[in-house]
Amino acid sequence: MKYKIGLFFFFMAFAVSAKQIVVCQSCEVKTIKEAIKMAKDGDEILIKKGVYKEQDIVIDKPISLIGEKGAVIDGNNVGGILIFQTNNFKIKGLKIINVGLSYTIEYAAIKVIRANDFVIEDCILENVFFGVLVEKSKKGIIRNNKISSNRKNEASSGNGIHIWSGEEMEIYKNEMFGLRDGIYFEFVKNSVAHNNLSYNNIRYGLHFMFSNNNEYHHNEFRNNGAGVAVMFSKFTVMHHNKFSLNWGSASYGLLLKEIYDAEIYNNLFEQNTIGINAEGSTRINYKNNTFLRNGWAVKIAGACYSNIFIKNDFLNNSLDLAYNSNINDNKFDNNYWSEYTGYDLDKDGIGDVPYRPVKLFSYIVNKTPEALILLRSLFVDIINFSEKVSPVFTPTDLMDNNPLMKRAITNFDTQRND
């Protein structure tokens, strides 16, 4: 809030004293570079309709860059386009296309270096390598942008919004597709991403690395390599997101690796090959999530401690849970399992027989992946049943002692606001 007030006063001040420089093909100032050279602190540069073929535009004073409708900066696939090295800047309404590809330099449509208090909004970035690349910055707002590319493999593609070493960023209502990662948080603290739509990306919809105390909510991640990957991060809060159709070999809705103290609630995981894949994850609370028609709803690999699943809905997944280590102190309680066949004689809404989410078949598939070809065969149903009656192979203490008879969540609240 504090920085928002700061911004407000900043704009107030510049409304009074700032002058406007207009750039267009028939104006006095014909290129953006010229305009920036002329501009003083706090000035506004208005870019009129037209295509500007410029690269490596360095902006080192606190100014606003406003694009009229139809104002396009074309980088001609050579290199980076806009480079901001200043505090208090604003960029709005520009269309920036054709960023160059490099295997050694991170060319970006908008690169921000060591900046505080900035706004990037209403921009359309097309055919980019990196879209918005923010380095060592604080208090930025990135909103209402549309970032896209059409790269084919991981090596030759960049990220939509990449923040390397940042604090207090707010990223919302952006749309990202065809990139490597939609949004990438690397060494980022106290930041929020919400109401974003990230789809058809090669790697992840949203990616956290070494980033603590962040939050993301009401986002939608569709058809990415993996919806969201949270790795080596602490205190991440994830809620009201929709992870859908991350469907294919080694695809996940949510991939957790080496993370601690996270909260995951009210999310919807729909038709992913693996809903949540957790590895080395500790002290994580999963609450009120819905797992709908995934291959595996949850897959828990080694070194997971204190993962608590409460009041989640597991609906029509091919396999509810895969588990290949000791139960440790992970806990399943009060969840709804659509495959639960127990009864509730005292009508308190809680099944009287515990539910064992790991089936024998799921156990076998973990050991021998090829056995998956026998999915839904009569024989498999029979051995699952006999294992259910008297568990021999599956972990005996891995069960939900109080399975719900009715779904825990009746209405989803994962809708993004546009």
Next chain:
Amino acid sequence: MLKILKYSFYDLMRSRWSYVYFLFYLLLGFVLLFLNNDVDKAVITLMNIIIVLTPLIGTIFGVMYYYNSKEFTELLLAQPINRSKIFMGQYLGISISLTLSLVLGLGIPFVLYGLFKSTAIFNFSLLLVVGAFLNFIFVALSYNIALSTENKIKGFGYAILMWLFLAVIYDGIFLISLVVFNSYPLDKFSLAATMFNPIDLSRILILLKLDISALLGYTGAVFRKFFGTNFGMLISMGVLVLWVILPVLRMNFKLRKKDF
């Protein structure tokens, strides 16, 4: 042949069992849709039932019809009619009437529940095609068994055993061999093993269109490459056709030499 086909067909159509079978599927379809209200999900449940039940019913009907109509068949054999025509007529009569029960029994409720507006129409038609194949395959297999066994009880026993083997035991052996030879590359082996069992093949054909394709991709590229493409689908269908043709050929071969 057509005359005999027609006769067998009408004979079966008039019999109570065809109606029971038809009504069973009709009821099943309605109940499933009533409980699920989602055509997609109903298709999965239906698959579980079809791949177990259709072969079983086909087997029992085939054996039963052969033994029951034996006297009439012998009467026909005394007439100047080609042997293979008599039996092919009977075989087709049974298969077609069973398939009709299946298609109508399941088709009517699904159409009433708005199948044509649903995206599941392809999966559903695949399900019916596979069900029809299973009917033709298992009636042929059971006719083979009945032709080779004079003793009624033995014939029934063998037929049920065959069903049990293909529906359950085969998968058990398959699974055990997968677990035992875990350290070897098993992709191609399992691909081949599915081809030798029409029930497995049908199950995978349907599952591929539902949930297994992505799960398979997780393990082996061989599966995905084979089953994920139209080519794989074509081959699988081809193998199902072979599963019909081979038993029918053996039936005709057996007929020529059999002493009635």
